[in-house]
Amino acid sequence: MRRWLPRFIDEAFARPSVERPPERIRSRLHARRVVLASLAHRGMSLGAPLLRRDQLLSKDVGELLPLVRWLAVIADHVDLVGHLLDAPDAVPAERSVRCARAFSAGLALLYGTDEDAQLLGAGLVPQRADKALAHLQREIEKRRYLRGNPIVGLLLNHAFQSVDARVFSLAALEAYGELPRKGAAAVVQRAAAAERLAMMAAIAGLSEWREVIDPDVVRSASLWQVKALGLPRPETARLLEQVKSPADLSRLVTLVPAVARGRVFAHTVLAAVVDGRVSAEERQFVRSLGAALALEGAHQRRIERRVVAFVRANKEELDPLRHAAGFAAASPPIAVRVARIVFENMDALWKEIRETGDLGYLLAKRAAGNRLTKEENARMRDQLIDVVKAVPSLAVFTLPGGFVLLPIVLKLLPWDLRPSAFRAPDPRFHAFARGKDDAVSAEDLQKAEDDFLEGL
Numbered sequence: 001m002r003r004w005l006p007r008f009i010d011e012a013f014a015r016p017s018v019e020r021p022p023e024r025i026r027s028r029l030h031a032r033r034v035v036l037a038s039l040a041h042r043g044m045s046l047g048a049p050l051l052r053r054d055q056l057l058s059k060d061v062g063e064l065l066p067l068v069r070w071l072a073v074i075a076d077h078v079d080l081v082g083h084l085l086d087a088p089d090a091v092p093a094e095r096s097v098r099c100a101r102a103f104s105a106g107l108a109l110l111y112g113t114d115e116d117a118q119l120l121g122a123g124l125v126p127q128r129a130d131k132a133l134a135h136l137q138r139e140i141e142k143r144r145y146l147r148g149n150p151i152v153g154l155l156l157n158h159a160f161q162s163v164d165a166r167v168f169s170l171a172a173l174e175a176y177g178e179l180p181r182k183g184a185a186a187v188v189q190r191a192a193a194a195e196r197l198a199m200m201a202a203i204a205g206l207s208e209w210r211e212v213i214d215p216d217v218v219r220s221a222s223l224w225q226v227k228a229l230g231l232p233r234p235e236t237a238r239l240l241e242q243v244k245s246p247a248d249l250s251r252l253v254t255l256v257p258a259v260a261r262g263r264v265f266a267h268t269v270l271a272a273v274v275d276g277r278v279s280a281e282e283r284q285f286v287r288s289l290g291a292a293l294a295l296e297g298a299h300q301r302r303i304e305r306r307v308v309a310f311v312r313a314n315k316e317e318l319d320p321l322r323h324a325a326g327f328a329a330a331s332p333p334i335a336v337r338v339a340r341i342v343f344e345n346m347d348a349l350w351k352e353i354r355e356t357g358d359l360g361y362l363l364a365k366r367a368a369g370n371r372l373t374k375e376e377n378a379r380m381r382d383q384l385i386d387v388v389k390a391v392p393s394l395a396v397f398t399l400p401g402g403f404v405l406l407p408i409v410l411k412l413l414p415w416d417l418r419p420s421a422f423r424a425p426d427p428r429f430h431a432f433a434r435g436k437d438d439a440v441s442a443e444d445l446q447k448a449e450d451d452f453l454e455g456l
Contacts, residue, residue, distance in 0.1 A: 004064065004429040005137040006130065011431050012075035013100040028173065031084040035077055035169055042073050044165040045263070046270055046310055047158030048317040049073040056439035058430040065440060065448075066147045067140065068431050074165060078103045078172045085176055097123070098177055105180055106172025108132065109188045110164060111139040117180040142230025156225060158318070159199040159267040167192045193235045195263070198256040200226075200239045202268045204246035206285050249292040261293040262303060269307045274318060316445075345391050352387040359383040374446075 043050040049070045061068045082095045105121035116132040140146065145160045171188050222243045226236060247255060256264050268289055272282040290300040311318060353360050362372065362380040372380065433439035
């Protein structure tokens, strides 16, 4: 197994961040507010980590790119904590050590045990610490929602990622310069699990409102996704219950922690608007949810405006296919069910393709191995969405986030779409680029997306 996590931590805190807080803060409560505001500014409140302009990730990260992006933004906030809480004359090298220990301890509180957190926070017994980091690496690699999910995409990926980012950052703040208390891991993990359940209930409820036909197909996709999250069995069981039978609004409200009402509402809005189409049913559900959560109308509107503005400004960051290469090997069973639906409706599907703009030409060009321009790719996707909406049995694709199922249609069309093998990453791992030549570029991301689509 490639031991990338220890290397990442060393690189992330090898030198101080270029960011500096406007003022020094001695109160951890005040520091908490500053960190939360910074997390929102960097996209973490909506589960879309935004790197600094000068922060370049290395091509060596390979399929770990979405996970490393997430960790890199968290590391920035742990570095921010160090600047907030340390004395002005603190030695930078010592601060970096404290940041690395707080980061490791926060990771252990969310994904490990008290013993791991205390061991990593103290920085003692190197062999045991190395073993603890190996365990944490396995745990976070199981959290597939941190690495992209092309099947249900934004329905859960960004919601769960935002929960973990917030809990992780605050746990690291509490661990900065102090050893975690006994029982702290259980408290942190219970808080994260409660908020994930609330997110699941709200988003599953939204999906129920849009199920037009064959709801079993939609639920099968969601059930598979939840099982693949790598969460503890009791939490997985509770999430699966919500997928199978989403709580009505009166029950849903009891699942939402009071402090998380605004966040749950924001992610429900995100699930509704991310595909660019908000149906009357979706709008009604969102309004009913806001009222049930006792959010004032003005507060609801502020959240909606903030989410819509973020989606418009960060379309590429919210594209699940752009960060989904690492998820391709999971072989989702939904493909089998969707294949049946597509083949049963092939005549209608072909009729719509022939009559929809230049979609047939674009698909043929793509199938022949020719690269489409950015504009042609966008046009092809928009027209495919219109096509599947015109075929009633394919209504599953119009669910929130359902547009990311479209590559399965591409695979099943009678053209030879030969998969392109991903290059095996270099065993030497570098999370951060040494220069622009070594950095992941927009072209690299586009190629990864193209390879992923062709490999489905």
